[in-house]
Structure formats: structure tokens, C-alpha cells
Amino acid sequence: MTHTLHRRGTKESLRTDYIVFGITAQQFNGKDSAQVLKKFFDIVSPLHPTNMGDMRQGGMLTVADLPAGVQDNSIVHAVFNDLETLEEAVRRLKTADLGISIVVSSLCDDVAELAKRNNVKLHTQEVSLGIHGNLKKLPAEEFLHVTTQCGHGLIAANLVKSMVEKVKNGKITPRKASEEICKQCSCGVGNINRTEALLKDMAGIA
């Protein structure tokens, strides 16, 4: 599943959106891998990601103890708002040398630079070639900057619209609205800080 690909936004906004995740290959090294995947959280948690999650369980907004519920076919994620912290996470994962596959979702230039600086050899890259077909069906681009953070499509454009209205009317804080939106993403890859900033923009508040 290309669940962290196809995220849309301006370059400036995407510069606040860095994801690192760990996964094992079910037919190759998946057996008993839960105990190793758990260590991913031990490594990234001290770096205070804006969100963390596990495809099997949900994100940190809905699950109290993520490491406890990790399974062999979990995909474990951490979302950061700057390249420096992502890079530190990658460095720590490299040192730990767990043997699980590590994937970074980011601006491609950034991951290339990160690789050079840390003597990491990029293995495989995947990029989006955009949205095609009956484009009349899409909501406004600004809503897609939020909804595409959930690759499974669980964040409704109508929910974003409704939260923007509530923020405008002072019925909810941008933070709470962002958390409510990011809770819908069942992998915990919604970028809570970035979504908060996008909601503020859409609601026209500083």
C-alpha cells in the first residue's frame, strides 16, 4: 500500500512533513518480527514525533501503548516536522541495525542529501505521477492537502470543510480540529502539526 505517497501540498508545507516507517516482509523475515518492530518505537519516541502509529492498531491519538500491541505484520510509523529530526531518527535506526526495512517519505531531494551525509545507500524509490481521470470529482486542492495525508482515504473532505468552519466560528481550536481529523487515519501517519497549520490558513487565522 502506497499509504504515505501522494501527499499533496506546497513545497514549503511539505518541508514540515517527514515520515519514517518500519516493516518486515511477511514471506521472508516476518516471523516473530513483532519484538523487533517494537524497538522502532523505543528508538523514535524520544525524538517526539508529531504522530506515531501502527497500521495494525491506529495512531497515538487513539492507542495508549503502541509498542504493546505490535504484531509481526505491523507497519510502524513516526511523523516529524523537520528534516533534522528525521535525520536523527534515521541515524539511530542505522546504529540499531534491526534488519527491518526502513522507508522514508519526504521530498526526494531531502532524502538524497540525508543519504549522502549519513552514508546510507538508497535502495528503491517511488514517486507520484499525479491524479488523473475525472478530475471534476475532486474537492478543492486546499482540502486535498489534508485528506491525502491518509493514504487509505479515511479523512473525508467534508470533515475538513466542517472543521474549518468550526475553527472560523471559534467552536474548536485548530489543534483540537487537527487531532479530530488525524484520528480518522488508521495508521497514525496524519501530520498533526502540519494539519493544524493548514487549518489555520484555511480559516484565515494567524
Place this chain on the structure above:
Amino acid sequence: MLVMDTCIGCGLCVPYCPMNAIEVKDRKAVIDLDECVECGVCLKAKVCPKDALKNDETYTEARLLRKTFSDPWVTHKSTNVLGRGTEEMKTNDVTNRFGKGVCGIAVELGRPGTGTRFYDVEKVAKACAASNVEFEPYNPVTSLMTNVKTGEMNKEFINEKALSAIVEFICPNDKVVQVLKDIKKVSAELDTVFSLDICCMAEDDGSFPMYAMIKEAGFTSSLNGKTNIGMGRMQLKF
């Protein structure tokens, strides 16, 4: 998804539905079951004050199919991966599924946020099959094909709707440009949208050969992407 009689028509669940399938009529929530893809978002959002939303435990095969493709917490029998996708390039450093000389291509119909009928999935699958691509065997869409050579799909489910469905395949580098052009062509015939992506393994010099093919086919790649940074191996450190 079912609405129980306890519903008071408060409308709180309405904006959560990614398919816009819920409306309040005569002070009751009504779900358009032809549009509902059984993703379960309305229920999992836990906003209903009357606990009035319930999964239909007597799903027909067709409703269950919708759920498999739409609820990421359901594992499809053809994969051991939650949701409608596969491990694809995420574990390529271990599996070598996409080796040198090939690209992986995925056409995710219904993404972002529009949903897709399987007749549109079939149109894309057939367009890709024309170049003899190898459909990913561990993908739920492939398991719905009655003929993996032509991309033809099981007619029983052709009008069913899913939140999204991925046509996923391996393509030799010398066919990539043509397949991408074919995909662009078929896009004009669809009721829905799709998100398109491509992946490949790095060459020894660290370059990714797909970028030249993307350009030749007339596409522009996103500034952001997903990169497997090569730390996986057969033996884990326990």
C-alpha cells in the same frame, strides 16, 4: 453500514463519511447503500451519541468485498497485509520484487477520496494488460481478475464500489513509456480519478532510471516520494 432506530438525526456522523453517503432525512440518518463502501469510518469516529451505527454482520459477499477494499483493518485473503495494498517497494530491499531492469507501477483508482466502481478498475487493468505486464499476484484486485492476461474482472462484482482499488504490476523498463501512455489514454474514459505511481531500484551509481521514462511518457513526478533506504535484510536482530 446500518442505522438503528435509536438515531435522533443529529447529523454528527454526516461529515465523517468519505463517500458523502449519509444524509439526514425526516430526522433520521439515511445511508445510500449503493454509495457506502463499508469503510467503517462513521462508526469508528465514535461521534454518534446514540450508538446508532452498526456494522451489518450478515454481509453478502458483495458487501464484504466492498469492506475488504475500503476498511484498512480488514486483511484480504490474498495478502497478509492489512488493507487493499501489498508490501510493494516497502520491503524491496529484502524481497527484490522489483529488481534491475523493471519498474513497479500502481494505479490506485478512487484515490483521493472519490471511490471507484470495479468497471473502472477493469478498464485500467485491460489497458495495462495490453502490454503483457505481470500483475502483482498478492494484490486483491489481481485476485478478482478472471483472466490475468487480459485484465478481465469477475462480472459479478463489476458494479460494486470501493474506497479505492489498486491495479499493480511489474513492467520491464522497455515497456514503461508505452504503458504510462496507455494509462493516460484510458484516464479519459473513467467516471472516477486515480493516483498513479511508479517505483524502481537504484542503479549501482545511485540513480533511478525511471525518471527518464517518466519524462519521455509526458508525466511530471512529484517533488516528494517514498524511499526504501536499504536497511532490511533476511535476518533480523532480535
